[in-house]
Amino acid sequence: MAGLARVWSRGQSGMQSEPVRVEVDIGSGLPTVLIVGLPETAVREARDRVRAAINNSGFKFPDGRVTINLAPADLPKEGGRFDLPIAIGVLIASGQMPEHCADGYELIGELALGGELRSIRAAIPAALAVRQYDRKLIAPSDNQHELALVNGLDVRVADCLAQVTGFLRDDRTLPRPIANTLSVAASGGPDLKDVRGQHGARRALEVAAAGRHHLLLCGPPGTGKTLLATRLTGLLPPLTESEALEVLSIRSVAGDCIDARLCAEPPLAAPHHSASMTAIAGGGTHPRPGEVSRAHNGVLFLDELPEFERRALEVLREPIESGRIVISRVSGQCQFPARFQMVATMNPCPCGHLGDPEVMCTCGPTAVARYRRRISGPLLDRIDLHVTVPRVPFDVLREPAGDATESSSSVRQRVTEARARQLGRQSCANADLSGAGLESAAKLDQQGEMLLGRAATKFKLSARAIHRTLKVARTIADLAGSHDIAPLHLSEAIAMRGVDTVD
Numbered sequence: 001m002a003g004l005a006r007v008w009s010r011g012q013s014g015m016q017s018e019p020v021r022v023e024v025d026i027g028s029g030l031p032t033v034l035i036v037g038l039p040e041t042a043v044r045e046a047r048d049r050v051r052a053a054i055n056n057s058g059f060k061f062p063d064g065r066v067t068i069n070l071a072p073a074d075l076p077k078e079g080g081r082f083d084l085p086i087a088i089g090v091l092i093a094s095g096q097m098p099e100h101c102a103d104g105y106e107l108i109g110e111l112a113l114g115g116e117l118r119s120i121r122a123a124i125p126a127a128l129a130v131r132q133y134d135r136k137l138i139a140p141s142d143n144q145h146e147l148a149l150v151n152g153l154d155v156r157v158a159d160c161l162a163q164v165t166g167f168l169r170d171d172r173t174l175p176r177p178i179a180n181t182l183s184v185a186a187s188g189g190p191d192l193k194d195v196r197g198q199h200g201a202r203r204a205l206e207v208a209a210a211g212r213h214h215l216l217l218c219g220p221p222g223t224g225k226t227l228l229a230t231r232l233t234g235l236l237p238p239l240t241e242s243e244a245l246e247v248l249s250i251r252s253v254a255g256d257c258i259d260a261r262l263c264a265e266p267p268l269a270a271p272h273h274s275a276s277m278t279a280i281a282g283g284g285t286h287p288r289p290g291e292v293s294r295a296h297n298g299v300l301f302l303d304e305l306p307e308f309e310r311r312a313l314e315v316l317r318e319p320i321e322s323g324r325i326v327i328s329r330v331s332g333q334c335q336f337p338a339r340f341q342m343v344a345t346m347n348p349c350p351c352g353h354l355g356d357p358e359v360m361c362t363c364g365p366t367a368v369a370r371y372r373r374r375i376s377g378p379l380l381d382r383i384d385l386h387v388t389v390p391r392v393p394f395d396v397l398r399e400p401a402g403d404a405t406e407s408s409s410s411v412r413q414r415v416t417e418a419r420a421r422q423l424g425r426q427s428c429a430n431a432d433l434s435g436a437g438l439e440s441a442a443k444l445d446q447q448g449e450m451l452l453g454r455a456a457t458k459f460k461l462s463a464r465a466i467h468r469t470l471k472v473a474r475t476i477a478d479l480a481g482s483h484d485i486a487p488l489h490l491s492e493a494i495a496m497r498g499v500d501t502v503d
């Protein structure tokens with residue numbers, strides 16, 4: 001019964017899913033099991049899981065010398081995802097399954113001792129890669145919600161090893177994943193109508209949502225900054241199918257549970273200010289996506305910005321510019337998508353009352369300077385909108401919800417229209433405009449040029465700040481349904497740059 005078997009599977013590294021050939025050889029000799037091909041601890045443990053799963057599924061683990069090779073050898077292999085292909089390889093090599101029964105298939109799945117299949121991480125990237133190779137996939141039923149989203153792939157899902165052998169050997173049926181569609185969840189999230197007053201900040205939130213601009217809210221304690229910032233995702237247009245698939249791919253690599261109702265709402269990542277640089281950027285021995293990637297196609301909310309570790313904030317600079325983050329390890333580099341919109345809040349000084357007409361600030365100039373130095377100039381330069389959130393007068397705070405407190409859904413409608421205008425014109429949101437795209441989309445008349453020139457000199461705007469102000473002005477014009485950027489739009493954009501608030 002000695003023999004050799006080859007079965008295909010998929011590894012995982014970052015967002016990539018490379019093919020892995022599982023070779024099983026059974027020779028005569030003392031009963032041993034050897035796994036070669038740079039396997040990690042979890043793969044070595046596969047030996048014991050596979051043995052138990054085979055014996056508990058109506059088969060017999062062979063007695064001879066079993067050598068299992070996972071090729072290519074230099075590919076990092078993590079987790080129990082190779083249990084299923086190893087088990088099928090062992091059964092083929094030991095003559096308990098026909099020789100070519102798994103040809104044309106790729107198999108992934110972790111086995112429990114009783115033979116049940118358990119879900120794996122990164123099922124979506126694996127399925128997308130299998131589709132490219134024109135092969136078929138057999139995977140655990142627990143991953144079916146994710147797998148159902150990958151169109152054009154022949155995929156079967158199983159609950160246990162016996163179902164897979166029944167399908168490959170005895171032509172029994174194996175179900176396909178239950179069809180799954182993206183849905184926009186009934187918006188039960190925080191609503192803008194809870195916020196009283198703060199017309200300037202509400203307007204800034206609308207502009208930020210419409211053009212995907214980064215936003216900083218600055219003001220005394222208890223004025224509604226956190227309240228406003230948590231309402232940004234509720235104003236954003238729903239994700240397209242491909243954007244939602246990207247979001248879910250990241251969640252699937254991060255190992256998050258993906259349930260039956262797949263939401264097209266943009267994601268919100270809100271790390272606590274004690275989060276480490278690795279938690280924000282992503283990393284680890286087997287790099288996992290960090291908060292910047294969890295916020296991909298959605299919002300990264302940094303409450304109490306100056307309280308974050310400076311190193312954790314500095315890593316934001318690269319993804320803000322490039323929309324991705326590169327993580328370097330001794331074992332190689334990997335890259336995760338990280339195209340997010342940032343909303344941050346801060347107080348103007350440690351006591352929070354600098355510039356507050358009603359409460360005197362107790363901080364000395366050195367303390368204020370030290371506090372502000374926690375956020376670097378280059379990071380502030382990348383934030384398009386800097387808005388002051390002042391104290392709300394008592395009568396405004398106590399007024400009943402009415403016309404002055406518009407709901408999120410009606411703002412979202414305007415935002416969606418303005419975004420559609422941008423996509424129709426330049427196939428991207430205004431914040432993502434660059435070079436020639438910005439030049440043609442954000443033309444100014446002579447008056448506008450003069451206005452921008454004066455602001456640039458007065459506020460010592462960097463080239464980046466000038467371009468970002470132009471993008472915001474373009475968004476304001478889009479919200480107004482205007483083809484051209486009028487001086488009025490530009491001056492509102494300059495005011496929202498609020499350069500002085502954090503200088």
Ligand SMILES: Nc1ncnc2c1ncn2[C@@H]1O[C@H](COP(=O)(O)OP(=O)(O)OP(=O)(O)O)[C@@H](O)[C@H]1O
Nearest residue numbers: 194195196198220221222223224225226227228392
């Ligand atoms: N503009 C407002 N409209 C309605 N409620 C408000 C407003 N501002 C503050 N509140 C009330 O005060 C609470 C605290 O507001 P919030 O947490 O947003 O303050 P903050 O500006 O983030 O303060 P801090 O600087 O201390 O973080 C809110 O939960 C809400 O009940």
Ligand SMILES: [Mg+2]
Nearest residue numbers: 225226303345
């Ligand atoms: Mg707050």
